[in-house]
Amino acid sequence: MMFRNLVCPVCGASCDDIQVEMTAEGIVAKNACKMGNAKFQELASPHRIRQPLICQGGEMLPSGWEEALDRAADILASSSRPLIFIGSETSCEAMEVGLHLGEYLGGVVDSNSTVCHGPTAMGIQEAGRVGATAGQSKNRADLTVYWGSNPLESMPRHMSRYAVYPRGYWTRRGRFDRTVITVDPRRSLTAENSDLHIQLNPNTDFELLSALLALLHGQQPHPSAEEVTGVAIRQMEEMLELMKGCNYGVIYAGLGMASSYGKHRNAEMAFHLVQELNNHTKFVIGALRGHCNVAGFNQVASYLYGYPFGLDFSRGYPRYNPGEFTAVDLLRERDVDAALVVCADLVSHFPADCASYLGEIPMICIDIASCPTTMLSDVVLPGVIDAMECDGTFYRLDDVPIYFQPFTASPFPFTASNQHTLQQLMERVRGRKEAGS
Ligand code: SF4
Known part of the structure; x- marks a missing residue:
């Protein structure tokens, strides 16, 4: 028997298009990623209490x-x-x-x-958040920034369902209408599939966000920002130009931002950056919530x-x-x-x-x-x-x-x-x- 339009109870993507077929041989979960499929198999697991x-x-x-x-x-x-x-x-x-x-x-x-994401919640309390639903970003975003997150491995359907590959109303060509930036100290799978990888030093999110905000205000960041973050000012400028020049940008903040040094202050700074980007274009930010x-x-x-x-x-x-x-x-x-x-x-x-x-x-x-x-x-x-x-x-x-x-x-x-x-x-x-x- 086939059941349709089920919700996957594993990660924050809450995919609601899962199809489950229960057969004599076991459970087949269609549309679910590997993580989701493993959860559906729990139903008949010998480890179940x-x-x-x-x-x-x-x-x-x-x-x-x-x-x-x-x-x-x-x-x-x-x-x-x-x-x-x-x-x-x-x-x-x-x-x-x-x-x-x-x-x-x-x-x-x-x-x-x-x-x-407790620090992200605290950052929201400090600064407020310019947010949007996943559907808005899917239909509008021509710039996606994964900051401290690696959805290809932690939330496998995020890019294909909400952010990068789907065709939206104003992004009809899907991936071809979008630019993807990943900010991550590691060369993650998501970074490899991005147009620009900002490989900052670990635990320097706050410094990088501050430098971007300074550039946005028309100021030059202190020269030490390059050494501290490991990111050249020229590359920061390139990133900022992409952010200011898009029609609709979205930052998906991961635990790399929320749990590195600076914690809720990183999140607060990111929310301020997004607020100020709205003087130039439409920009939103959301947390990539794992569970x-x-x-x-x-x-x-x-x-x-x-x-x-x-x-x-x-x-x-x-x-x-x-x-x-x-x-x-x-x-x-x-x-x-x-x-x-x-x-x-x-x-x-x-x-x-x-x-x-x-x-x-x-x-x-x-x-x-x-x-x-x-x-x-x-x-x-x-x-x-x-x-x-x-x-x-x-x-x-x-x-x-x-x-x-x-x-x-x-x-x-x-x-x-x-x-x-x-x-x-x-x-x-x-x-x-x-x-x-
Ligand atoms: S991305 Fe995978 S684990 Fe997450 S809700 Fe969708 S199917 Fe489930």
Whole structure:
């Protein structure tokens, strides 16, 4: 049987043209890239967690749903400052419940952007952003700048669906109507396929952006800018001429900009550059958001509580201070006493001292497959795969909400989605708190 127009739940591109055929031999995912296809294969993966697990005597043992949920609720209800970390590969609806749970418990709620495009979000707060939807840029952009990003390997369909190769209304000849610039210290695959590669020295994005802004203001950058950035002033001028001379330009900022030295100041400078380029032509900027619904958490948290990530509820109202209330910092400072991790493998991806502290505190994990985080957890609740087994909403990289529908049902009789699991957990926690008060 063939299912059409499905949404891929892997990266920020949220491709919504996936076709899935389920045959006796397995699953065939058409239109999906390699990363997307691998995710669709998870549906029938032997690594899938198919029942709740509880840690007993250092061993992860299968348990009943009620028992596992009770144990998870006990951990959260007895904690004085839990960390609730909601990864990106789940719906906004699940994120909303997780945020309410964090508020109810007086804990801290954080998400992937804390170690991803958090600095870009902070740059937006500092400077504001001139943005556009992916469709606008597809139809209009005759200049595409990939700054600190390598979509050919990290978001394989970005160039073919949104940015470079598709024929747009005002870019009818597709790639022939577009110029591509890549700013990257490495000669990446994307750089090789660009018209101009600006190979700056690592961690000099801020200096290069400042020099471009100086040139835009009609000033000469300090001669040391060449030595620091490794980019000749002549090449900066060439890049700037292309940017000023296009009809519509777009910068896709990647983690190379957000996570190199300068962090949110890089993003802030890039947003200022784009604002000033609009004195010459139409120019926009957006983040190339790697994870599926990482933009969704920023949207939902901002909408509900006013801040995009790293929300602390310990005083009964939301507070935000990246570096203090963000997951890595809290774990490094040993400032939380329990953790609920939803659809994220923190033990693999966080610094070693944070991962080691996660092993010391009680931890609950909701995930679809075994990983180092599930191995260190006290309770593992099986995850439901969004966009395949339940419906919901993702925010695409350009902050456009994409509603998705499933093509099969949750394989579990006890939960229909991660949102449903979190709602059940919330009810139990509430029951315990109210009984204790
Ligand atoms: S580009 Fe991203 S969203 Fe599109 S199919 Fe590949 S992994 Fe999925």
